Amino acid sequence: MKVRILVSFKESVLDPQGQTVKNALHTLGYDFIKDVRQGKVFEVELQGLSEDQAQKVIPEIADKVLANPIIEKFSWEVLSEGKKVSRN
Amino acid sequence: MKVRILVSFKESVLDPQGQTVKNALHTLGYDFIKDVRQGKVFEVELQGLSEDQAQKVIPEIADKVLANPIIEKFSWEVLSEGKKVSRN
Amino acid sequence: MKFGVVVFPGSNCDHDTLFILQKVLCQEATFLWHKDHDLGRVGCVILPGGFSYGDYLRAGAIAKFSPLIEEVREFAERGGLVLGICNGFQILLELGLLPGAMLRNKNLKFLCQHVHVRVENARTAFTHRARPGQLLRIPIAHFDGNYYAPAETLHRLEASNQVVLRYVDENGEATEPANVNGSASNIAGLINAKGNVLGMMPHPERASEAVLGSRDGRLIFESIILWR
Amino acid sequence: MIDPKILADHNITIEEYKRIIRLIGREPNLTELGIFSLMWSEHCSYKSSKAHLRKLPTKAENVIQGPGENAGVIDIGDGLAVVFKIESHNHPSFIEPFQGAATGVGGILRDIFTMGARPIAILDSLRFGPLEKSRNRAITEGVVAGISSYGNSIGVPTVGGEVYFQERYSKNPLVNVLCLGMAQTNKIFFAKAEGAGNPVLYVGSKTGRDGIHGATMASAEFGEETEQKRPNVQVGDPFKEKLLLEACLEVMDKNLIIGIQDMGAAGLTCSASEMAARSGTGIAIDLDLVPQREEGMTPYEIMLSESQERMLIVAKKENVAEVQRIFAKWDLDAVKIGEVTRGGKLQVTSRGQVVVDLPVEAIVNLCPSYRRPARKPATLKSLQALKLPPLPSDLEKVFLQVLSSPTIADKEWVYRQYDHMVQINTVLLPGADATVLRIKGKKKGLAVVVDGNSLYTYLDPRTGGRIAVAEACRNLACVGARPIGVTNCLNFGNPEKADVMWQFKEVIEGIAEACRAFSIPVTGGNVSFYNDTEGVSVCPTPVLGVVGLVEDISQMVSPGFKSEGDIVVLLGETKEELGGSEYLRSVFNLERGKPPAIDLEKEKRVHEMCLEAISLGLIRSAHDISEGGLAVCAAESCFLSPARIGCVLDLEGSLRADALLFGETQSRILVSLPSSNLASFLALAKENRVEAAPVGKCGGRRFVIRCAGREVINLPVETCWRTWKEAIPRLLSLPQD
Numbered sequence A, B: 001m002k003v004r005i006l007v008s009f010k011e012s013v014l015d016p017q018g019q020t021v022k023n024a025l026h027t028l029g030y031d032f033i034k035d036v037r038q039g040k041v042f043e044v045e046l047q048g049l050s051e052d053q054a055q056k057v058i059p060e061i062a063d064k065v066l067a068n069p070i071i072e073k074f075s076w077e078v079l080s081e082g083k084k085v086s087r088n
Numbered sequence C: 001m002k003f004g005v006v007v008f009p010g011s012n013c014d015h016d017t018l019f020i021l022q023k024v025l026c027q028e029a030t031f032l033w034h035k036d037h038d039l040g041r042v043g044c045v046i047l048p049g050g051f052s053y054g055d056y057l058r059a060g061a062i063a064k065f066s067p068l069i070e071e072v073r074e075f076a077e078r079g080g081l082v083l084g085i086c087n088g089f090q091i092l093l094e095l096g097l098l099p100g101a102m103l104r105n106k107n108l109k110f111l112c113q114h115v116h117v118r119v120e121n122a123r124t125a126f127t128h129r130a131r132p133g134q135l136l137r138i139p140i141a142h143f144d145g146n147y148y149a150p151a152e153t154l155h156r157l158e159a160s161n162q163v164v165l166r167y168v169d170e171n172g173e174a175t176e177p178a179n180v181n182g183s184a185s186n187i188a189g190l191i192n193a194k195g196n197v198l199g200m201m202p203h204p205e206r207a208s209e210a211v212l213g214s215r216d217g218r219l220i221f222e223s224i225i226l227w228r
Numbered sequence D: 001m002i003d004p005k006i007l008a009d010h011n012i013t014i015e016e017y018k019r020i021i022r023l024i025g026r027e028p029n030l031t032e033l034g035i036f037s038l039m040w041s042e043h044c045s046y047k048s049s050k051a052h053l054r055k056l057p058t059k060a061e062n063v064i065q066g067p068g069e070n071a072g073v074i075d076i077g078d079g080l081a082v083v084f085k086i087e088s089h090n091h092p093s094f095i096e097p098f099q100g101a102a103t104g105v106g107g108i109l110r111d112i113f114t115m116g117a118r119p120i121a122i123l124d125s126l127r128f129g130p131l132e133k134s135r136n137r138a139i140t141e142g143v144v145a146g147i148s149s150y151g152n153s154i155g156v157p158t159v160g161g162e163v164y165f166q167e168r169y170s171k172n173p174l175v176n177v178l179c180l181g182m183a184q185t186n187k188i189f190f191a192k193a194e195g196a197g198n199p200v201l202y203v204g205s206k207t208g209r210d211g212i213h214g215a216t217m218a219s220a221e222f223g224e225e226t227e228q229k230r231p232n233v234q235v236g237d238p239f240k241e242k243l244l245l246e247a248c249l250e251v252m253d254k255n256l257i258i259g260i261q262d263m264g265a266a267g268l269t270c271s272a273s274e275m276a277a278r279s280g281t282g283i284a285i286d287l288d289l290v291p292q293r294e295e296g297m298t299p300y301e302i303m304l305s306e307s308q309e310r311m312l313i314v315a316k317k318e319n320v321a322e323v324q325r326i327f328a329k330w331d332l333d334a335v336k337i338g339e340v341t342r343g344g345k346l347q348v349t350s351r352g353q354v355v356v357d358l359p360v361e362a363i364v365n366l367c368p369s370y371r372r373p374a375r376k377p378a379t380l381k382s383l384q385a386l387k388l389p390p391l392p393s394d395l396e397k398v399f400l401q402v403l404s405s406p407t408i409a410d411k412e413w414v415y416r417q418y419d420h421m422v423q424i425n426t427v428l429l430p431g432a433d434a435t436v437l438r439i440k441g442k443k444k445g446l447a448v449v450v451d452g453n454s455l456y457t458y459l460d461p462r463t464g465g466r467i468a469v470a471e472a473c474r475n476l477a478c479v480g481a482r483p484i485g486v487t488n489c490l491n492f493g494n495p496e497k498a499d500v501m502w503q504f505k506e507v508i509e510g511i512a513e514a515c516r517a518f519s520i521p522v523t524g525g526n527v528s529f530y531n532d533t534e535g536v537s538v539c540p541t542p543v544l545g546v547v548g549l550v551e552d553i554s555q556m557v558s559p560g561f562k563s564e565g566d567i568v569v570l571l572g573e574t575k576e577e578l579g580g581s582e583y584l585r586s587v588f589n590l591e592r593g594k595p596p597a598i599d600l601e602k603e604k605r606v607h608e609m610c611l612e613a614i615s616l617g618l619i620r621s622a623h624d625i626s627e628g629g630l631a632v633c634a635a636e637s638c639f640l641s642p643a644r645i646g647c648v649l650d651l652e653g654s655l656r657a658d659a660l661l662f663g664e665t666q667s668r669i670l671v672s673l674p675s676s677n678l679a680s681f682l683a684l685a686k687e688n689r690v691e692a693a694p695v696g697k698c699g700g701r702r703f704v705i706r707c708a709g710r711e712v713i714n715l716p717v718e719t720c721w722r723t724w725k726e727a728i729p730r731l732l733s734l735p736q737d
């Protein structure tokens, strides 16, 4: 099973990288960009874990290792085999 | 409209950050973790753009600015208002 | 030779580089502002070290969109000498004036230390004052200096002598431990096929005065000054 | 509407509240209360420490600015001045090590460049819990990475520092950062708000809800939701600060402004009211004009926000356009948010309503000052009692154990992550007793050091305080520098505890005595109280930052042995002083006994002797003897020699061998010199009334020490070096626990 965990600063925390990217995009003429927030993504491959177990253990890992809950929040999703949640 | 752009290393490029996270998780006893790849995520808010226009411009931005095509690949998705693609 | 040192927001070796050129090597040198459109008749453009745009997104990724960069690109295409030091090297890679990309150092830490590099090609505009194979002791200071290029590119670079500097140990061997940041083929400095654009991670401006412990970096500047 | 619960949440006592009412002639509203709670907090008002800090000597001929401004300023001649200060960022670094430490660097940098000085060096003094625990490793990694990320990015070299490891810092690490800047004496700026009608400009990052202190939060206006979203730790933006630095220095260089202060702790409130108070003026601000990052911020939140990378400037009216042009060049906005007024009031409006109307004098200067009870801890006596363990049979093994104590071991793992060479001034790199910076175009240079052994201060605060100053100055003497100014960061527990207050008072007196003895002024510093977790206070930890002047950097001396055959000479005498030593701590887990005694007059003679020997060109290396004693000092002199040459030493004396090797008797320096200089050196020592004894020779590849004729250590230098070098990386790579 493969899961994707997204970690980013909480809304109220300053995101200097996102701001700088936004400014760069503006100077390139992409004025329709209203806001950019930058975060981290972890694509994690799990072995021998049921989805139920994952439900328990992924938030634990995210909270303990991947994110600092003081300033960051996280979300996650299962990337099922066939499913195309995104495009390229 | 809000879109999420994911940027990560190509398979052929070593991802030492992902490796380090994997090792850290192993020493914590999470042995079921087979692999970790770390990347970046950009949540971008667009104003006054149709979905069609976004279809054209987002890959352009990702390719030109957000990712370095020599080492990175990207994917993206629209985060529709009501849709809950992830949980916390 | 008149030098132009480009100042991006976040450049922080701009003053150091200018100081060495003006006060130590007694050259004519001037800052070039990233928002301008004019290189002002310089003979060599230097992209200095630092953290242009905070190195946000990727090192060098945002600086490549500066107005002045277009002039630098044309200048390079016309054969003008361009030297990218550290962040400047990263910008040259992002710009595509040199092939490849930089990854995080293999130990995932910033590294500031003296290293030895070996001059692999002493026939370039930037190295002709050195002996072939000469060892230079010059500091590095970077987080993203782990050079990467696909295998074909590496072959091509080697075959055409474009690898100009390589990390080696004090005996001149290109060993694994000497390759502190993990670069492909121990690459520390690269030149373009035409031979007028050099990118290097070590900081020659930090090794150009005896009081700083090494003068080896001068060879790079002196080569440029005495080129043709 | 202000009830006891609100007062408690704002950390304001009933008496203080009554005083506020008396001072302003009415009850404050909530925003005003928030302002008092910030400005009358221990952190801003120094209410528990003020009375004691007055004991520090602050005057000297070279002092341009003593305590009271953003940083101290010392004249170094040639129209140049050094500007320096140290600050703590302990609590945030525990909660979020990376960002906490990074923003600590950002804060102290602003203190320096607001004075018109370009920051030229950063030093960090760090205290962590033992690295055997993974939580402590994570904090260590995070703090060092945070400091490195901020300092490296902004292009100010982090040139030195110190790291100690001790159990009491596990839940309360200390992160102190010193910044040193250089200015022209005729272009120093102060936090002034002069000239009614002059515009007040806001520059830098937008204001968000960050850093509004948790304790001041609870009130009906904030729901649980907002509470949760309001982190106490800010994220630093070194890139923004770099732009701010360049733009501020440019407007100051062009003399376009009147006064400037950074918005650090206590944000807009503090900068506006302090600037006005210093000039006897008032300031009127319209909050609607303040650039905001978040929507719907209340006046309370805007006034109390601690968002980073912001500055408040009072400009000359006619220069506003030019100031704005320069900020725009650096992609920054300079926004007029108010003006200087007559009448000494801080007046704040929001949406047309007056939300704050307070006399600045009351906010800034009329906070009560406390003489808190102080009592010598009952446990001190038994702590100072020491029954020495028997002399270990294998001193070689013990020696390696001491070398691998992380407090002693090589700190390269730390400083390799810091860009310590940018600005190309660092002529003596980290790893030496003090770092030396050249001044471009001048013969002279600057030396800087931070120091503080908190085990000494724990066991005897006054002696510890004196030693902290003495050791820092000794470090300077070893490279050939004379101290010119001192800054200090005093990290203590809860001042409401009489034990802590006693430690504080004693340490200050010790520091004051030593500064007087060495005739060096204290130009500023910082007090960090409430470093307690779960009722346990950290060891009283003064960190001394001392700046020195090297007359001629071509004569500078470094600690490494230089040549085979050079004679090794010990300056000073060795006593049986093992109390509080790193040897007892790392080998026997004993943190007790009396720390070594110190005779300040003698200490001074040793420094003079060393400086004179250096200026006469008599010696090739000098290294001070501190933690780990003579054996560690000699070993480091081998490790720091370019070719890692060895030495053979013969230590005479009737003391126990471990006292000879590892005792930390003060006022000692180990030097090496060519044999041809020995006679002159010994004569000079005699003249200076300093003991000097040749103890051996440099050379070979082995590290050999004999005590009273018996060989106790004989090891390859390489073995010792590896042990010392690899200790910290090895501990950091232990598996998670």
Ligand SMILES: Nc1ncnc2c1ncn2[C@@H]1O[C@H](COP(=O)(O)OP(=O)(O)O)[C@@H](O)[C@H]1O
Pocket (backbone or CB within 6 Å): D123, D124, D125, D126, D158, D159, D160, D161, D162, D163, D407, D408, D409, D411, D412, D414, D415, D418, D429, D430, D431, D432, D433, D434, D435, D626, D627
């Ligand atoms: N946190 C740190 N940051 C930068 N440099 C450090 C740090 N800790 C130690 N160093 C450097 O390592 C060297 C040795 O430090 P330390 O063992 O404390 O020396 P000493 O005992 O002589 O005071 C010094 O030059 C110091 O500047």
Ligand SMILES: [Mg+2]
Pocket (backbone or CB within 6 Å): D162, D451, D626, D627
């Ligand atoms: Mg020390």
